[in-house]
Structures are given as C-alpha cells and as structure tokens.
Amino acid sequence: MKELDVRGMICPKPVIETKKALEKSDKLLVLLDDQVAKDNVMKLAKKLNCQVTLLEDGNEYQLTIKKTDMVVEKQDESGGKVYFISTDTLGKGEEELGYALMKGFVSTLLEINPLPAKIIFINSGVKIPTLNQQAQEHLQQLVEQGVEVVSCGACLNYYGLTEKLEVGSITNMYEIVESLNTGEVVSL
Amino acid sequence: MGLNNEYNLLVFNSTHHALAAEGILQKQGYKIMMVPVLAEITADCGMAIRVNTKDNPLEILRENKIEIAGYYQVIKDKLEKRIIRLKK
Amino acid sequence: MKDKIKLTEYSKTSGCAAKMSPQALSRVLHQVDFKSGDERLLVGLDKSDDAIAYQFSDDKILIQSVDFFTPIVDDPYLFGQIAATNALSDIYAMGGRPLLAMNVVGFRTCLGEKVLAEILQGGADKVAEAGAIIAGGHTIQDDEPKYGLSVTGVIEEGKLLTNSEAQAGDFLILTKPLGMGVVATAIKGGLITNIKDHPAVKAMRTLNNKAVAPMQKIGVNACTDVTGFGLLGHLWEMAKGSDVEIEIFSSELPIFADALEYAEMGMIPEGAYSNKKHLEDKVTFIGEIKQNIVDILFDPQTSGGLLISVAGDKVADLLIELYALGIDDATVIGRVRGHGAKIKVSY
Numbered sequence: 018m019k020e021l022d023v024r025g026m027i028c029p030k031p032v033i034e035t036k037k038a039l040e041k042s043d044k045l046l047v048l049l050d051d052q053v054a055k056d057n058v059m060k061l062a063k064k065l066n067c068q069v070t071l072l073e074d075g076n077e078y079q080l081t082i083k084k085t086d087m088v089v090e091k092q093d094e095s096g097g098k099v100y101f102i103s104t105d106t107l108g109k110g111e112e113e114l115g116y117a118l119m120k121g122f123v124s125t126l127l128e129i130n131p132l133p134a135k136i137i138f139i140n141s142g143v144k145i146p147t148l149n150q151q152a153q154e155h156l157q158q159l160v161e162q163g164v165e166v167v168s169c170g171a172c173l174n175y176y177g178l179t180e181k182l183e184v185g186s187i188t189n190m191y192e193i194v195e196s197l198n199t200g201e202v203v204s205l
Numbered sequence: 206m207g208l209n210n211e212y213n214l215l216v217f218n219s220t221h222h223a224l225a226a227e228g229i230l231q232k233q234g235y236k237i238m239m240v241p242v243l244a245e246i247t248a249d250c251g252m253a254i255r256v257n258t259k260d261n262p263l264e265i266l267r268e269n270k271i272e273i274a275g276y277y278q279v280i281k282d283k284l285e286k287r288i289i290r291l292k293k
Numbered sequence: 294m295k296d297k298i299k300l301t302e303y304s305k306t307s308g309c310a311a312k313m314s315p316q317a318l319s320r321v322l323h324q325v326d327f328k329s330g331d332e333r334l335l336v337g338l339d340k341s342d343d344a345i346a347y348q349f350s351d352d353k354i355l356i357q358s359v360d361f362f363t364p365i366v367d368d369p370y371l372f373g374q375i376a377a378t379n380a381l382s383d384i385y386a387m388g389g390r391p392l393l394a395m396n397v398v399g400f401r402t403c404l405g406e407k408v409l410a411e412i413l414q415g416g417a418d419k420v421a422e423a424g425a426i427i428a429g430g431h432t433i434q435d436d437e438p439k440y441g442l443s444v445t446g447v448i449e450e451g452k453l454l455t456n457s458e459a460q461a462g463d464f465l466i467l468t469k470p471l472g473m474g475v476v477a478t479a480i481k482g483g484l485i486t487n488i489k490d491h492p493a494v495k496a497m498r499t500l501n502n503k504a505v506a507p508m509q510k511i512g513v514n515a516c517t518d519v520t521g522f523g524l525l526g527h528l529w530e531m532a533k534g535s536d537v538e539i540e541i542f543s544s545e546l547p548i549f550a551d552a553l554e555y556a557e558m559g560m561i562p563e564g565a566y567s568n569k570k571h572l573e574d575k576v577t578f579i580g581e582i583k584q585n586i587v588d589i590l591f592d593p594q595t596s597g598g599l600l601i602s603v604a605g606d607k608v609a610d611l612l613i614e615l616y617a618l619g620i621d622d623a624t625v626i627g628r629v630r631g632h633g634a635k636i637k638v639s640y
Contacts, residue, residue, distance in 0.1 A: 029482035032559045053566050057559030063285065064557040072245045074290040081245055085284065117224055117252055120239040151238055158209075 018081075023058075024050040032057045039065065039082065049078040097131040097164075099200035105144035107205065119145065122205075123152040127159060135165040135196055137188070142205075143172045147181040156184045169193065208238045210282070212255040213291070215262065216242055216275040223252040226262075226271050235260055245288055246277065255279075263292065298404055300372060301481050304363030304437050314567045315522055335453065336387075341530045342456050343383040343517055344446070352450045358383035360520075361397045361441020365477045365497070365595055366488055369408045373415020375497045376440045379520065379596035381423050384446035385501040386518040386599055388454035388509060391446040394420045396430025399439035412440050423500055452509055456517035456527075457534030459602035463514055463629040465539065466611065468504055468620050469496045469598025471524055471589050472552025478560040479551075493549045496622070497596040504599050504623075507614035511607050519597035523568045525590045527600055528627075528636055529575055535602075538635040541590075541627040543582050548589055556585040556592075564593035572636075579639045590638065598622070602629060 019042045023031035031047070031054040038045050049055045055071070055078040062069035062082045072079040106115025107122050123145065126133055136159070138146055145152045146168055156166050166185030173179040173187065196202075217223040223239070230237050235256060242251040256262050258278065266273060276292040327338060335354065336346040344358035360380040364372045377394075384391045396416060400409050409432075420427050425444070476493035479485050488494055501518060508516060515535060519527045524541075532539045568591040578587065603611050608625065615623040630637075 028563060029478045029560050033482040033484075036558075053561070053563045056566065057561050059285070060557060060559035060561070064559070066284070068284045068286075070243075070245050070286040070288065072288045072290075079245065113224055114220060117220070117227065117239050121241040121252055124238065124240045154238075 018044050018046050020046045020048065022048045023054065024048055026054070028054050028057060032061050035061055035082070036065075039067070039084070043084045045082045047080040047082065049080065050076055052076075052078075055080070096134040096200075097129075098133055099196050099202045100126070100133050100136045101139070101197060101202055101204045102136065102142040102145065103139045104205060105141045105149070116149075120149065120151050123149075123155045126164075127155055127162075132159065132162055132164050134200060135167065136185075137193055137196060138166075138168040138172075139193065140169070140172050141176070143168045143176060143178060143182075146184045147173070147178040153184050160185060167192070208236070208255045208257065211258055211280050212238075213258050213260075214240075214243070214246075214277045214279050214288075215254040215256060215266075215273055216246060216251065216277065217253070218272055218274045220252050222271050222273075223254060225269070226254055226266055226273075229265060229269050229271070230254065230256070230262055233265060235262060237262075243279070243288060246275065298369075298408060299367045300364035300369060300404075300408070300438060301367050303401060303404075315526065315571050336455055340455065340457060340534060342534075343386040346387060346448075346453055346455075348450075354389075354448045354450060354453055356384050356387050356389045356446040356448055357444070358446075359397065359441065359443040361399075361439050362595070363437055363439055366480060366494065368488065369411035370415040371489065371494065371498070373412040373417075373440060374419050375415075375494075375596055376412075377416035377419035377442055378498055378500055380442035380444055381419065381425070382501045382518045382520070382596060382599075384444050385505050386454070386456075386516050387446070387448065388452050388505060388516060389446040389448035390502075390505070391420075391423050391425035391444050393428045393445045394425050394442045395428060396432070397439070397441045397443055398430060398432040399435030399437065400432060401436050401438055402434060404438065412438075416440065416442065419498070419500065423502055454508065454513065454516040455534070456515055456531045459515040459531050459535035459537050459539075459629050460604065461537060461629055461631050462605055463602040464605060464608040464625050465528075465541075465627040465629065466601040466603060466608070466615075466623055467519065467524070467547060467598050467626045468501065468601070468615065468623045469499070469519075470547040470549050470552075470622050471519075471594065471597070472549040472556070472592060473497060473594045473597060474523075474562045474565060474592040475552045475555045475560050475589065476549055477595060478562045479555040482560060484555065484560070493552070496549075496598075501599050503618045504601070504615060504620055507611055507618065508601060511603070511611045511614065513601050513603040513607070513611065515602040517600050519594045519600050521564060521593045521595075522571075523565065523591045523593050524600075525572050525576055525636060525638075526568050529572055529634075531600070531602065532636055533634040535629075536632055536634055538630040538633055538637065539627055540630050540637045540639055542640070543586050543590070543638050544640055545624060545626050546586070546589070547622050547624045547626075548586075552589060552592075553585045556588045561588055562593060565591045568593060575634075576636045576638060579637060582638060582640065587638075
C-alpha cells in the first residue's frame with residue numbers, strides 16, 4: 018500500500034496532498050500527527066466516497082483510505098465463493114488453537130467482499146453451526162445478509178447434533194456435490 | 206448485536222494469552238467474541254477479543270497476570286471505522 | 294503575481310482564524326486586575342464587545358479598537374485591504390465612524406520593502422475610502438508577517454450600538470455571506486485560482502460602513518461584526534450579553550457558493566474546531582442539519598458582515614435601505630425568541 022506521510026505539515030496541506038495521492042492510487046495509508054488535519058482528511062475521504070479506517074494512538078494517527086468504486090466493482094461480480102468446511106478446527110495442530118482460529122475465521126467471513134455465496138459444513142464441520150456459540154451468531158448474520166448456510170444431514174445425525182442445529186438448513190450429498198461442481202470452492 | 210459496530214478490542218502479545226483471556230472472561234460472564242486482530246493494528250495473524258464498551262476487562266486480566274499488547278475502542282459507521290488506542 | 298513570494302506560507306493560521314482561542318483568552322483575562330473603575334468607560338473588557346467606548350464629552354463618545362492578523366492571501370495589496378477593512382469594521386459595529394488609524398505591523402525584512410509598501414498601500418486605500426486618516430504606526434521584525442490597524446472613531450451620545458441589547462422579538466440580519474475561513478483555507482490549499490475576483494475575497498475587502506447610516510436612521514437594538522469566533526461565537530456573545538435566546542434558521546444562511554463544497558472536502562481551518570469546542574454546550578441543533586452547514590456556522594470569518602438585531606416592525610424598512618445601498622447579501626437569518634442566554638439552530 019502506498020504510504021503518505023503528512024506529519025508536520027500545516028493545514029490544509031495534508032488534505033491537498035491526500036487528494037493528490039488518491040488521484041494516483043486506490044489505496045493509501047496516511048500518517049498524521051495533528052487532530053485537525055486528521056478530521057479534515059477524514060472529511061475528504063468521506064466526500065470522495067472512500068472507505069476510511071482511522072487508527073488513533075495518542076497524537077499519532079493513521080488513516081487507511083480505500084476507494085469504494087473498487088469495492089463496488091467487486092460486488093457487481095455475480096456472487097461469492099462456496100466455502101466447504103469439513104472440520105471444526107482450523108488448520109492442523111493443537112485443538113484449542115484450531116478452535117479459536119475457526120471462530121476468528123467465521124467472524125471474518127462477515128467482512129469480506131463479496132460475501133460467500135454458500136457455506137457448507139460437513140463431517141466434524143457440523144459442530145460449528147451447532148456447538149460453537151460465537152460462530153452461530155456470525156453465521157446467523159451471514160444468513161440474514163443472504164448467504165446460504167447448509168449442514169450435512171448425515172453428519173449431524175452421526176454426531177447426534179440434528180436437534181442442536183440453530184442456523185441454516187440441512188442438506189444432502191446431491192446438493193453438496195452440485196454446489197461444489199458449479200461454484201468456485203474454498204475447502205477447509 | 207452489540208459487538209459489531211461499537212466495541213472495545215483486546216490485543217495480546219501471544220495467542221496463548223488470547224486463549225487464556227477468552228477462558229477467564231467467559232467464566233466471568235463477559236459477553237465477548239474471538240476475532241482476528243484488525244489489519245490496521247498489526248499485519249500479524251494474531252487473535253483478539255471484542256468486549257462490550259461498557260465492560261472493563263482490564264482489571265480481571267491484570268489479576269490473572271495476562272498481558273495485553275493494546276486496548277482499543279472501535280467504532281464503525283458506514284464507510285468509516287475508527288480505532289482509538291485506549292491503553293497500552 | 295509578478296514576484297513569487299507566497300505570503301500565506303509564512304503563517305500557520307490566517308486571517309481572524311489566527312485569534313487566540315476564546316477559552317484561553319478568557320482564562321488569562323480573569324487573572325489580570327485591569328483597575329478599570331471609570332464610569333465614563335461605557336463599554337470595556339467585561340462586555341466582550343467589538344471595541345471600547347468612552348464618554349469623553351457630554352455629547353460625544355470615543356470608540357477605540359485594534360485588530361491585526363497574519364496573511365490570508367498571497368497578494369500583499371489585497372492582504373492590506375482585507376486587514377484594514379477588518380479593523381475598521383469594529384468601529385462600524387458600534388455604530389460609529391472612524392477618524393484616525395495607526396498601522397500595526399510585524400514584518401520579515403527578507404520579504405522585501407516593496408511587499409511591505411504594498412501591504413501598507415492596501416491598508417491606506419481602505420482607510421481613505423472609510424474617510425479616516427492614517428496617522429502613524431509601529432513596525433517590528435517578525436518571522437510571521439502581521440498587519441492591522443488601531444482605529445479611533447467617534448459617535449454621538451445616544452447612538453452607541455452594543456452587542457448586549459438584543460430584545461425578544463427582534464429579527465437578526467447578517468450583511469455578508471459566511472464561509473470566509475473555509476474559502477481562505479481553500480486558497481491556501483491552492484484550490485482557488487482567481488483569488489482577487491472570488492466573492493469571499495471581494496466581501497472581505499468591502500467596508501461595513503454603508504450599513505451604519507440606515508441602522509442609525511431606523512434604529513436597531515444591537516449590532517456586532519462576525520469575525521474570528523464564527524457566526525455562532527458572535528451570536529453567543531450577543532445572546533449572553535443580552536440574556537436572550539436566539540434561533541438561527543440554518544436553511545436561510547447566506548453562504549459563499551463554493552464554501553459548502555470546500556467544507557465537505559475538509560478545508561476547515563483549525564479555528565472552526567476550537568470555536569466548536571468552546572461553543573458546543575451552548576448551542577442546540579434541532580433536527581438533522583448537514584455537517585457542512587454546521588462547520589460553516591463555526592467557521593472563523595475574516596472581515597465578516599455585521600450582525601444586526603432589529604425590532605420586528607423595523608426589519609423591512611432596514612432591509613429596503615440596505616438593499617438600496619447595494620448591500621445585496623443582507624439576509625434575515627434568525628429571531629430573538631425570549632430570555633435566558635441560549636442558541637438554537639433549526640432547519
């Protein structure tokens with residue numbers, strides 16, 4: 018990411034420099050040390066319809082500015098990917114860590130662009146929409162935003178979790194295979 | 206949902222501390238959420254914990270000798286996100 | 294400009310935005326014992342008014358004011374004109390006419406004598422236009438250039454206008470558009486090319502003298518000029534001094550056409566933020582008022598218009614007279630509602 022250091026500059030120079038830099042790049046990290054300059058650059062970002070994230074640490078400010086026409090373009094591409102999740106922990110290794118990583122992973126799915134088209138839970142993956150409370154909440158939000166969340170019926174049955182499924186619906190192998198066959202798939 | 210648009214974020218020096226903190230805070234009845242650290246705070250793949258802005262988890266973590274690398278307030282509003290460091 | 298000197302580059306803040314913050318100033322003034330017990334002093338420090346007024350004979354009141362600031366534009370002649378217009382304005386805001394002026398100058402010698410001469414010429418031309426005389430001055434070496442005037446004026450007994458006599462039921466008229474601080478910031482940022490002809494620069498060079506005769510003829514209750522504390526800051530001084538509640542109609546405000554755009558872009562001077570900080574708890578915003586209009590309400594003005602509080606049965610007559618004299622921007626921007634120092638901003 019391109020970095021723009023406007024520390025020590027007097028207003029309105031930080032705004033002008035940011036404006037110039039944004040004409041050349043779509044994503045910019047701006048370093049500031051003045052509250053007024055920070056507020057003014059944030060106004061500029063808003064005016065230019067950019068996505069802006071402020072990291073404030075005492076008198077040090079960092080602004081990450083992203084043009085949203087990029088984001089919008091991405092959203093226009095029809096649909097997101099299919100996530101095929103066959104384990105309740107993320108990656109190989111200690112279970113405790115894998116479990117925490119999976120929670121983080123599911124929470125992050127809410128913030129990606131475009132959102133997933135579909136999330137399929139299979140084998141021990143079905144423990145996520147049934148037993149992982151935090152992930153359940155996030156999956157519910159994904160469902161509300163139009164993401165299809167499905168769990169393998171045979172797997173739920175095997176682990177005795179059918180009754181515990183609170184988010185999404187139950188699916189069978191035919192549907193699963195069809196989704197894997199047609200969509201762009203991410204397997205975990 | 207309380208922990209999406211406005212929350213405080215605990216960032217740790219190690220994943221072990223994050224996991225331990227999660228256990229302690231959950232036992233104490235805090236409403237928390239395990240999430241990856243925001244990319245703006247660090248490029249590392251660390252784990253962080255979101256807590257309700259009304260809660261103050263620092264005291265309990267200190268009692269349990271869990272070090273935090275940072276404590277932030279996060280406010281999201283449409284295209285704008287503010288991450289304000291509250292404490293080292 | 295022929296020579297490449299950019300005057301505004303030598304100053305951190307420009308124009309009236311360079312004023313010390315009102316909180317800080319009032320903290321300091323409270324620590325000082327000014328020993329001003331003379332009853333001939335009609336308006337002094339305690340009133341937060343535009344100038345001091347002193348009854349020096351049975352039928353005449355002396356008005357005295359000083360105002361200077363850092364460059365707001367790069368052209369030295371224009372800067373001189375704006376600074377002088379701004380300094381003379383305090384006398385008009387009291388309802389008086391200026392007699393004598395003295396230059397107050399801070400100058401960086403390396404900028405060249407010609408630049409200083411142009412600044413002073415700009416000031417001298419405005420003072421002459423006001424019908425007053427420059428009678429001297431004082432110049433010191435200063436890395437950050439500064440210019441302004443100390444002005445002495447006079448007014449007949451019973452004609453003095455203060456900012457503390459607004460009455461419930463009054464209408465509020467503003468004679469110049471708002472947004473000068475924002476435009477000055479955009480000028481500094483290089484966003485405005487034809488500076489001399491910009492409406493805000495023209496307004497900053499326009500004396501507030503013409504409004505005085507109609508105000509005196511028709512009779513108004515209170516007057517002040519809008520400068521560094523922004524519209525809301527000067528309204529607050531009027532509301533506090535008169536112990537009245539003021540309502541501002543935000544959709545009626547005259548604002549320079551491009552200032553709203555620049556405000557959205559973040560061309561907001563630091564003074565607007567400090568004004569806001571000082572006034573936030575004194576102003577109530579009713580309903581959804583757009584952020585750029587809120588920013589303009591706090592924007593520090595340089596050589597701004599007069600803010601006049603006039604009784605309801607006189608407001609039409611006053612407006613007719615103001616328009617007849619070419620003060621086309623005069624607009625009713627609010628009402629004085631009742632008692633208890635307060636400001637409300639409605640749609």
